[in-house]
Amino acid sequence: MHITALAGGVGGARFLRGLLHHLQTRPGSPHQVTVIANTGDDITLFGLRVCPDVDTLLYTLGGGVHEGQGWGRADETHSVQGELAAYGASPQWFGLGDRDFGTHIVRSQWLGQGHTLSEVVGRLATRWGLPEQGVRLLPMTDTPVETHVVIDDEDGQRAVHFQEWWVRMQASVPAQRFVVAGMDRAAPAPGVLDAIRQADVVLLPPSNPVVSIGIILSVPGVRDALRGTAAPVVGVSPLVGGAPVRGHADACLAALDVPVTPVGVAGLYADFLSGWLVDEGDASARYDARLQVRAVPLLMTSVETAGAMAGAALDLAAELPRRG
Amino acid sequence: MHITALAGGVGGARFLRGLLHHLQTRPGSPHQVTVIANTGDDITLFGLRVCPDVDTLLYTLGGGVHEGQGWGRADETHSVQGELAAYGASPQWFGLGDRDFGTHIVRSQWLGQGHTLSEVVGRLATRWGLPEQGVRLLPMTDTPVETHVVIDDEDGQRAVHFQEWWVRMQASVPAQRFVVAGMDRAAPAPGVLDAIRQADVVLLPPSNPVVSIGIILSVPGVRDALRGTAAPVVGVSPLVGGAPVRGHADACLAALDVPVTPVGVAGLYADFLSGWLVDEGDASARYDARLQVRAVPLLMTSVETAGAMAGAALDLAAELPRRG
Numbered sequence: 001m002h003i004t005a006l007a008g009g010v011g012g013a014r015f016l017r018g019l020l021h022h023l024q025t026r027p028g029s030p031h032q033v034t035v036i037a038n039t040g041d042d043i044t045l046f047g048l049r050v051c052p053d054v055d056t057l058l059y060t061l062g063g064g065v066h067e068g069q070g071w072g073r074a075d076e077t078h079s080v081q082g083e084l085a086a087y088g089a090s091p092q093w094f095g096l097g098d099r100d101f102g103t104h105i106v107r108s109q110w111l112g113q114g115h116t117l118s119e120v121v122g123r124l125a126t127r128w129g130l131p132e133q134g135v136r137l138l139p140m141t142d143t144p145v146e147t148h149v150v151i152d153d154e155d156g157q158r159a160v161h162f163q164e165w166w167v168r169m170q171a172s173v174p175a176q177r178f179v180v181a182g183m184d185r186a187a188p189a190p191g192v193l194d195a196i197r198q199a200d201v202v203l204l205p206p207s208n209p210v211v212s213i214g215i216i217l218s219v220p221g222v223r224d225a226l227r228g229t230a231a232p233v234v235g236v237s238p239l240v241g242g243a244p245v246r247g248h249a250d251a252c253l254a255a256l257d258v259p260v261t262p263v264g265v266a267g268l269y270a271d272f273l274s275g276w277l278v279d280e281g282d283a284s285a286r287y288d289a290r291l292q293v294r295a296v297p298l299l300m301t302s303v304e305t306a307g308a309m310a311g312a313a314l315d316l317a318a319e320l321p322r323r324g
Numbered sequence: 325m326h327i328t329a330l331a332g333g334v335g336g337a338r339f340l341r342g343l344l345h346h347l348q349t350r351p352g353s354p355h356q357v358t359v360i361a362n363t364g365d366d367i368t369l370f371g372l373r374v375c376p377d378v379d380t381l382l383y384t385l386g387g388g389v390h391e392g393q394g395w396g397r398a399d400e401t402h403s404v405q406g407e408l409a410a411y412g413a414s415p416q417w418f419g420l421g422d423r424d425f426g427t428h429i430v431r432s433q434w435l436g437q438g439h440t441l442s443e444v445v446g447r448l449a450t451r452w453g454l455p456e457q458g459v460r461l462l463p464m465t466d467t468p469v470e471t472h473v474v475i476d477d478e479d480g481q482r483a484v485h486f487q488e489w490w491v492r493m494q495a496s497v498p499a500q501r502f503v504v505a506g507m508d509r510a511a512p513a514p515g516v517l518d519a520i521r522q523a524d525v526v527l528l529p530p531s532n533p534v535v536s537i538g539i540i541l542s543v544p545g546v547r548d549a550l551r552g553t554a555a556p557v558v559g560v561s562p563l564v565g566g567a568p569v570r571g572h573a574d575a576c577l578a579a580l581d582v583p584v585t586p587v588g589v590a591g592l593y594a595d596f597l598s599g600w601l602v603d604e605g606d607a608s609a610r611y612d613a614r615l616q617v618r619a620v621p622l623l624m625t626s627v628e629t630a631g632a633m634a635g636a637a638l639d640l641a642a643e644l645p646r647r648g
Binding site: 099101103105112 | 370401403408410411421422427436437448451
């Protein structure tokens with residue numbers, strides 16, 4: 001079975017770790033999981049290229065993540081950032097640990113040697129044992145793109161990098177809109193469109209529907225591939241009871257004037273979504289009649305509960321006909 | 325009093341720390357010390373620009389050096405390099421600690437932003453408090469240069485980066501000659517020639533006469549400035565009893581067919597040297613009759629003994645007439 005998933009950071013990574021756990025409990029069913037990662041969060045810090053969502057996926061699936069915070073490395077120290085602060089280098093609001101710096105340094109070195117981001121992610125994934133787990137991790141595009149957030153301040157509107165809005169401002173300043181610098185000249189990374197077209201199942205984990213999944217959908221060709229694939233596309237709501245389980249999806253949806261509800265989020269995917277997994281408390285909402293909705297507990301408090309969610313998504317997909 | 329010194333790494337840094345200690349004990353004599361640092365040892369590792377001699381000078385004069393090894397930072401950890409090894413990045417024979425990586429990252433960032441190496445070294449020196457100590461640290465040139473070592477191997481001659489020969493091979497493979505890549509288009513950094521011309525005293529610390537001092541002397545214009553300055557030029561022998569106190573000066577001198585003696589080293593500076601400080605055990609050798617030679621204990625086992633050496637060099641300079 002070939003499963004293709006679009007993923008952002010923590011929510012996507014935890015769901016996919018659950019998916020791998022679930023697949024391991026089904027003996028005799030070989031699988032290939034292709035993960036298409038958002039790279040709109042990428043940022044150059046201290047001259048080094050940082051890919052937060054890719055790294056969260058690597059660390060989580062590879063067993064190196066800091067469980068408590070959901071991103072970054074376990075057993076982390078912060079000598080490098082302390083030195084950078086002593087030299088007066090900025091920004092200091094983006095926390096990078098020493099082990100994490102190792103990833104950013106080697107990625108920047110390889111990119112500087114002329115390797116594509118796909119090639120670099122492939123190398124990083126090898127160190128983290130993803131191929132052995134049947135996982136192929138692809139960046140959504142090899143073109144450097146960056147999500148910027150348009151906000152109002154005293155002097156009118158200005159655009160800040162997504163990470164500045166998300167991390168430094170904690171999404172507390174209302175976003176007027178999101179603009180992805182570089183997307184006009186971006187192409188999907190090698191394998192991305194084929195992974196969607198040739199999948200048996202396409203999954204949308206409970207990642208942020210605007211700044212994670214939404215950014216991947218804006219890569220030229222991706223949305224068309226999702227509309228055209230014969231595979232059922234099953235999404236998992238990132239909202240439970242009208243609020244995001246984690247992160248600032250509410251602030252992102254507000255910028256788009258989309259209701260902060262599983263109905264509102266499903267509407268963003270209406271042109272290609274066939275199955276929609278929502279929390280039990282959201283079962284009674286009025287969803288699009290063409291959508292197959294299933295309600296289960298949507299909490300990823302452990303690998304096992306995340307695995308149960310992923311299993312429910314696969315079960316729902318198995319009940320849906322191939323399309324087209 | 326304006327003192328200008330040409331310096332390599334550990335030996336130069338310890339001598340200059342001694343010099344500053346000595347100057348502090350002479351109240352009422354304001355001083356300005358300009359240090360012209362060798363940058364031929366510079367190397368790009370993991371995409372980051374590393375300047376070993378500059379950093380040893382910064383860390384030693386700034387109070388952050390690892391005293392035992394003479395270079396690198398005290399209280400160092402090695403998480404970053406461990407990660408780079410896990411990713412299969414090379415080389416692994418050049419040990420870089422986490423705090424040290426902070427310096428290389430910020431330097432590479434600033435260079436990448438278009439600052440000259442002089443500007444970058446000035447910023448780094450500010451963090452380490454060098455200006456407050458009356459020290460101005462200049463790289464010998466802002467042009468990227470790299471000392472390469474020509475060695476024989478099975479397939480004939482090949483050139484390796486100086487650091488590979490010095491650190492990985494521990495200078496155990498005979499050097500046929502030294503070649504400085506980039507030197508043909510190099511110019512002295514701003515202030516270098518004026519610091520030599522306008523000095524009251526020029527000092528040559530006991531740095532390696534071939535791959536530290538010798539490289540600085542090969543920057544176009546530097547040797548002529550030393551020949552032309554009115555200031556006495558006083559050198560300190562890096563050899564005691566026919567062997568280097570530290571490092572591989574013997575292997576470097578052998579490549580030039582220069583005797584591994586204080587007489588041999590002084591011969592390398594014959595066209596501009598006016599005073600020569602040697603160890604007491606080397607007092608009886610036959611030096612050039614035009615050279616004012618003074619014998620004192622040449623061991624830098626502490627800041628105080630290094631200070632005494634530096635004081636002896638200044639005393640010798642004070643006895644020499646201004647030239648020209």
